[in-house]
Each structure stands twice: as C-alpha cells, then as structure tokens.
Amino acid sequence: MPKDGKILIVDDNKELLLALKLYLKPHFNSIHTEHNPNRIQEHLQKESFDIVMLDMNFKAGINNGNEGLYWMQEVHKIDKDLAVVFITGYSDVELAVKAIKKGAADFIEKSWDERKILSTLKSVFELLKSKRAIKGLQKKQKHLNECINADKDVFLGQSDAMQSIMAMITKVAPTDVNVLILGENGTGKEVMARTIHQSSNRKSEMFVSVDLGAMHENLLESELFGHKKGAFTDAKTDRTGRFELASGGTLFLDEIGNLSLAAQAKLLTALQNREITPVGGTHPIKVDIRLICATNMPLQQMVNEGSFREDLLYRINTIALELPALxxxxxxxxxxxxxxxxxxxxxxxxxxxxxxxxxxxxxxxxxxxxxxxxxxxxxxxxxxxxxxxxxxxxxxxxxxxxxxxxxxxxxxxxxxxxxxxxxxxxxxxxxxxxxxxxxxxxxxxxxxxxxxxxx
The missing domain is CATH 1.10.8.60 (Helicase, Ruva Protein; domain 3)
Structure with a gap:
C-alpha cells in the first residue's frame, strides 16, 4: 500500500529530530527535519507539506510557548490549511491546549510514546484529507449548480457520417486518451465532448468547459490555473482554476487554436507534468483530467506556419474526430x-x-x-x-x-x-x-x- 503524507519537523533537539525521522519514515511518504525555525519559510516555499510538527519552546529557559505560537502563525501566513502539531514537554500540556484553541491541530509529548505519536499524526492526517475533500467539493459546487440544468437530451443524428463517429466514440470514451474534435463552427463540438464524457468512466465527475476563443489573453492563466489572493490588483480572494475544478473528470478546451504561443507553452507544461501552479502561488497542485479539445482551425497548417506548437498538437490529438458540416x-x-x-x-x-x-x-x-x-x-x-x-x-x-x-x-x-x-x-x-x-x-x-x- 503506497504511503501518503509529507511532514516537516522543526525542533532544536537534533537527536529528537533523528529519532522522529527514523520512526515515522516507514509510515509516511516523506519526513523533513529542521533545527532552525528561521528556515521554516524556506522549506514551505520549496515544497508542500501536510503537517508541520513544531517545538513549543526553542530558547533555553523560556517555557511560555510563545515561540511555538509565533511560528504557527508564520506557517499559517504561508498556508492557512497546513496542520500544525506541537511537540511539548510534560509540563507544557496546558500550553498545548492553549495552542489548539489558537489553531493547532494537536500535540504530542516528548515522553516518547510511539503508539501515541503515530496515532496522533495519522488522525491529524486523515482529518486533513477529509477537510481537503470537503473543500474540493465546495469549490466544485458552484460549477455543478451552473451545469445541473444543462440539457441532458441531445440528438446526435442517424446519418452514416454520424454513425461512424459514434462507433469510434464507443471505443474511445472508456479510455482516458486525449481527444481532438475538429469541425466548422456550430457543428456541435461541445455536445460531442459531453457525449464522450457521459460515456466514460469519469461520468460521475465534473465536465468543465472553457471557451478559449472568448477569453482575454491576460485572464487565461488565472482562468485555467487559478490564482492566490493578492497575486494581482483585482485578486481579492483565492480563485480555483478550471484544471483543478475538472480534476477527476473531463476538461474541455474549445477553440484551442486561438491560444498564443506563450499560452500554448504553459498549457503543454501543465499537461506534461499533470500539475498546475496558481498565479501567485508557490506550490504545484496535482491534477487528474481527461482532456478534450476542439477547434475549427487547421492546426497542422498552423504548425507548418509556426503559429501552433507541434509538441502540443501531438499531446492533444491522440484521437481526432472530425464532425461533418450540417x-x-x-x-x-x-x-x-x-x-x-x-x-x-x-x-x-x-x-x-x-x-x-x-x-x-x-x-x-x-x-x-x-x-x-x-x-x-x-x-x-x-x-x-x-x-x-x-x-x-x-x-x-x-x-x-x-x-x-x-x-x-x-x-x-x-x-x-x-x-x-x-x-x-x-x-x-x-x-x-x-x-x-x-x-x-x-x-x-x-x-x-x-x-x-x-x-
């Protein structure tokens, strides 16, 4: 069974750091240790963690716990969703309870009760995953409400041309291959994309449609990848991008031939790495999407002319479907x-x-x-x-x-x-x-x- 969870442990006791790392390593995906709390920000900017374990007192002779509370605030300034677990001495239990009231997830004592340490961290991690799942559902709720009344009944046609296309969709839909839908404007490319989604193993998840042709270049990256509060002048709150919304389901990019070369490069990177980084963010977010693209433009001709990337074309057209004009x-x-x-x-x-x-x-x-x-x-x-x-x-x-x-x-x-x-x-x-x-x-x-x- 694959291990999950990334933990950063911050304590001035190097022996304790080593002991915790050796003990926890078999149970979590990765364990990072740091004895200098001033380097917390550096660690959090380099990597994304699930749990930060913090000593409550770093300076000898000071046992009021204010240092731990200060560093917890600094952690939450960087990522308010990170779970903080305090490492306390036996006499600091009251301080730990105070810390929980201020936002800590839990605490463990330095008395080294292995079973207690592991069960505490496992419980915190499972609760964190549940909160993330709920948050993900909340992010998707608005989009679901917009889609809930979308037409479910469609007429695809009985002509030989359409029956040939439907026969191909029957083979393609159950897979996760990328599909490129070609055809003149108004031929029903989005309807066909939804049909593929509804016939796939992802049909219970989101279908997210993005009209690239109607989107301003300056807003494209924020729309696709999301942004963090303060990333630019009008970024009043965090925004979830379409890639993240569609994770687990299908992302439909209409009019992909309209993308600039710069936007094409960013899209290709996201597709290759299967992760995105919101504008103004520092941590990449893993995404799992089935990609369907559409255009009425001659992409191969555009490749020859240098206005469309050949490597992106190869990435998006594993299967190409050309819809006939009416x-x-x-x-x-x-x-x-x-x-x-x-x-x-x-x-x-x-x-x-x-x-x-x-x-x-x-x-x-x-x-x-x-x-x-x-x-x-x-x-x-x-x-x-x-x-x-x-x-x-x-x-x-x-x-x-x-x-x-x-x-x-x-x-x-x-x-x-x-x-x-x-x-x-x-x-x-x-x-x-x-x-x-x-x-x-x-x-x-x-x-x-x-x-x-x-x-």
Missing part, C-alpha cells in the same frame, strides 16, 4: 429540426407544433453556414413568432431579401452591424478566423458580438 449530413436535418421544435415549444410554453412538408424541405435546402447552431436559432425564431401549431415555410424567415444585404434607407448602426456580421459569416462558411479577419476585428471581439446579436 450541409454534409442532410439526412439528419428532419430529426434535428423536430428535436429543436419539441425543446423550444417546451421552453416557451407553446402548444405542440409540427412542420409542414414545405417547411422541412426548405430547411433541407439551406446551406446552413452556421450549421446546427444556425438551424436551432432559425427554429427558435419560428416558434416565438408563429401563432399556429403548424410551422409553414413562410414562418421560417429564411429568404428575406434583407437577410444578407444592407438597406440604403437604414442608418441604424446596430442593425447594420448585425447584418454585416451575418453576411461575413455566410461568406466564410462559419469559419471564425476568416470572418474576424474579413471584418477587421479579433476573434474574441467577434465572439462577443455573436453572443450579443444571438447569431
């Missing part, structure tokens, strides 16, 4: 349309609706440059505006003359900007990088405007 899977449009129709009539408390044959034929005749997302938005608009239980072709508003053309007699900037973005998206067939370049804006700005106009 125009390439027309057999699925009937099923998707009816799935969204049922979902949206429930959302807006409408009576059950159906499509006319002409309406379905019109849906299948469209090119859908925005893919599934564009289809859903079109049906949502029809559900909201229709006063009847049958949605006709005219209710779909798919062939309006002003859909992709600017009106000469309209000077409303809001309307023109929306139409211009729609036109650019259609012209670039949903490719976000090309659309942003054509519009003369960056990708994160384009994402913000797409969300603003619900495109």
């Amino acid at each position: 125009r390439q899977r027309a057999d699925d449009i009937d099923g998707l349309a009816n799935f969204f129709l049922n979902k949206l009539t429930n959302k807006y408390n409408k009576s059950p609706m159906t499509f006319s044959i002409d309406a379905l034929n019109e849906l299948k005749a469209q090119q859908w440059p925005g893919n599934i997302r564009e289809l859903e938005h079109a049906i949502e608009k029809a559900v909201i505006l229709s006063d009847h239980t049958i949605i006709e072709q005219s209710n779909l508003f798919l062939n309006q003359e002003n859909k992709t053309s600017l009106k000469d007699d309209c000077y409303n900037l809001h309307d023109h900007e929306r139409l211009l973005i729609e036109k650019a998206l259609a012209n670039c067939k949903g490719n976000m990088s090309k659309t942003a370049k054509k519009l003369g804006i960056n990708r994160s700005t384009l994402y913000e405007k797409i969300k603003k106009y619900e495109l």
Whole structure:
C-alpha cells in the first residue's frame, strides 16, 4: 500500500529530530527535519507539506510557548490549511491546549510514546484529507449548480457520417486518451465532448468547459490555473482554476487554436507534468483530467506556419474526430429540426407544433453556414413568432431579401452591424478566423458580438 503524507519537523533537539525521522519514515511518504525555525519559510516555499510538527519552546529557559505560537502563525501566513502539531514537554500540556484553541491541530509529548505519536499524526492526517475533500467539493459546487440544468437530451443524428463517429466514440470514451474534435463552427463540438464524457468512466465527475476563443489573453492563466489572493490588483480572494475544478473528470478546451504561443507553452507544461501552479502561488497542485479539445482551425497548417506548437498538437490529438458540416449530413436535418421544435415549444410554453412538408424541405435546402447552431436559432425564431401549431415555410424567415444585404434607407448602426456580421459569416462558411479577419476585428471581439446579436 503506497504511503501518503509529507511532514516537516522543526525542533532544536537534533537527536529528537533523528529519532522522529527514523520512526515515522516507514509510515509516511516523506519526513523533513529542521533545527532552525528561521528556515521554516524556506522549506514551505520549496515544497508542500501536510503537517508541520513544531517545538513549543526553542530558547533555553523560556517555557511560555510563545515561540511555538509565533511560528504557527508564520506557517499559517504561508498556508492557512497546513496542520500544525506541537511537540511539548510534560509540563507544557496546558500550553498545548492553549495552542489548539489558537489553531493547532494537536500535540504530542516528548515522553516518547510511539503508539501515541503515530496515532496522533495519522488522525491529524486523515482529518486533513477529509477537510481537503470537503473543500474540493465546495469549490466544485458552484460549477455543478451552473451545469445541473444543462440539457441532458441531445440528438446526435442517424446519418452514416454520424454513425461512424459514434462507433469510434464507443471505443474511445472508456479510455482516458486525449481527444481532438475538429469541425466548422456550430457543428456541435461541445455536445460531442459531453457525449464522450457521459460515456466514460469519469461520468460521475465534473465536465468543465472553457471557451478559449472568448477569453482575454491576460485572464487565461488565472482562468485555467487559478490564482492566490493578492497575486494581482483585482485578486481579492483565492480563485480555483478550471484544471483543478475538472480534476477527476473531463476538461474541455474549445477553440484551442486561438491560444498564443506563450499560452500554448504553459498549457503543454501543465499537461506534461499533470500539475498546475496558481498565479501567485508557490506550490504545484496535482491534477487528474481527461482532456478534450476542439477547434475549427487547421492546426497542422498552423504548425507548418509556426503559429501552433507541434509538441502540443501531438499531446492533444491522440484521437481526432472530425464532425461533418450540417450541409454534409442532410439526412439528419428532419430529426434535428423536430428535436429543436419539441425543446423550444417546451421552453416557451407553446402548444405542440409540427412542420409542414414545405417547411422541412426548405430547411433541407439551406446551406446552413452556421450549421446546427444556425438551424436551432432559425427554429427558435419560428416558434416565438408563429401563432399556429403548424410551422409553414413562410414562418421560417429564411429568404428575406434583407437577410444578407444592407438597406440604403437604414442608418441604424446596430442593425447594420448585425447584418454585416451575418453576411461575413455566410461568406466564410462559419469559419471564425476568416470572418474576424474579413471584418477587421479579433476573434474574441467577434465572439462577443455573436453572443450579443444571438447569431
């Protein structure tokens, strides 16, 4: 059975240090000793410990315990969650009780009762693990609350292309291999990532999604790895990063092709070492994630051009899945349309609706440059505006003359900007990088405007 737990013992009695180290070494992962309390900070900055054992009195002739209490405060300034166990003489028991009231985990006496020493440290360590587990659950609770109402029912499709992908997922999902999902914008890459997670051995743990395309470069490291209070101007409290939130489960990084080379290097280091260090932190945190990434960008071409790291590409695409565009899977449009129709009539408390044959034929005749997302938005608009239980072709508003053309007699900037973005998206067939370049804006700005106009 593997040993666990790292202990730092600080006492001016070198013989006691040696005796404790020899006795405890077989029972814990590592034992470090130090006779000079002034070097505590140095030890804690180099390594992370679970328990610090502290002498209550370092100076000869002084037995008030204030030194021990002082050093405990210094330890907790560095890491408030570290468990401190005091080493006391028989006559110092009252001082030890006072120390417990001020935050110590427990105390042991120098009378050398081996069984008492070991049982005390084991109990403190088990309690510490329980507290950490509870704290981890509390960190995840907010994210769980956000995800609890996420749609569980999805329609993946019956077309040959989708059935081939699902056959591959059946083989891949039970493993922990990294998966790269490719495809145009709006093809359902996050839905596919969630499907992989729900079919995996990690399905009872967290699925954490991060949209890298919509994230500002300056916030990326804090978002992924977390930060400590005071790490920068607005860091009012500690923040848990997405890697730590996803530990034990699945981390989905959408639009990974949007990362700068500097961010790619940091991500690669975290994936290779399977640990992260929060911004402003000194101790690395071990993480256990299943990584799924997605992009609509040509990563191999970017590698050739020098804008994407080849070693990172190898790391993230153990298995690559390419989702077809909606125009390439027309057999699925009937099923998707009816799935969204049922979902949206429930959302807006409408009576059950159906499509006319002409309406379905019109849906299948469209090119859908925005893919599934564009289809859903079109049906949502029809559900909201229709006063009847049958949605006709005219209710779909798919062939309006002003859909992709600017009106000469309209000077409303809001309307023109929306139409211009729609036109650019259609012209670039949903490719976000090309659309942003054509519009003369960056990708994160384009994402913000797409969300603003619900495109």
